[in-house]
């Protein structure tokens with residue numbers, strides 16, 4: 463529960479005076495504003511495995527229960543927000559773990575995309591594939607220069623499912639979504655700003671958080687109930703489409719990942735990531 467976070471403790475970090483740390487997700491709540499900075503903490507790239515997805519989902523659920531005023535999603539890495547699903551979990555996967563992975567991702571998206579408070583992504587680095595989905599699930603995105611963001615699933619040989627497409631359609635024009643998804647395109651920060659995939663550029667991580675705080679502050683005069691009802695009206699259709707087809711969506715993911723050509727690609731892809739250092 464986040465309630466214990468709201469106890470008065472000695473201020474640690476700027477105005478953020480309440481903090482808890484799980485290994486995978488750190489939470490700091492500003493007692494004055496009620497805004498939470500939630501930091502992904504799975505080095506080296508915040509690869510999303512079941513534990514990381516569940517940890518983040520639980521934090522968002524707790525923030526929801528405790529009537530959080532806003533969320534800033536950040537990362538403990540120097541230059542990576544999130545590199546997407548943990549590739550080692552989808553290459554030669556254990557079938558039960560693969561199902562758990564996608565189910566956890568569905569659950570997290572339902573909570574984050576449908577959150578009843580303003581949500582922002584402070585992108586202090588790359589946000590690829592599943593990492594981009596996290597960013598798109600928020601209401602606002604601020605990114606540092608020279609980073610990359612996008613959904614490269616078609617490059618991997620898989621097709622983004624309806625709720626992932628809906629998250630992108632919520633942000634970009636129909637034309638940009640088509641180009642982005644069909645080409646599996648990854649955008650640099652300035653290109654992402656041009657097409658509207660991010661909302662602002664900030665010089666560094668601190669500034670991404672400051673800009674997210676400023677965005678959330680714009681909602682201070684908006685009534686919480688009206689906010690959440692309006693968001694539900696705007697996003698509810700995509701969420702209910704997934705909730706009514708969880709099993710079909712899961713099967714599509716499992717079949718896509720188990721496709722031999724996808725597995726073959728993943729093998730080469732993982733090797734190419736490893737060999738970058740040599």
Ligand SMILES: CC/C=C\CC/C=C/CC(=O)SCCNC(=O)CCNC(=O)[C@H](O)C(C)(C)COP(=O)(O)OP(=O)(O)OC[C@H]1O[C@@H](n2cnc3c(N)ncnc32)[C@H](O)[C@@H]1OP(=O)(O)O
Pocket residue numbers: 506507509510541542544545546547548549550588590591592593595614615620621622623626714715718732735736738739
């Ligand atoms: C049917 C439904 C379909 C779609 C729905 C959505 C599905 C999403 C699927 C995914 O999310 S799959 C994940 C796709 N992610 C990527 O393609 C990103 C791959 N990574 C990169 O491009 C780069 O690592 C980076 C740009 C994020 C960072 O580059 P850099 O700073 O140069 O770091 P390294 O490349 O050296 O990486 C450090 C270390 O981390 C390993 N790694 C990178 N990404 C992942 C990952 N996603 N999962 C697991 N591990 C990853 C990399 O291999 C390095 O490992 P070492 O052992 O060599 O240190």
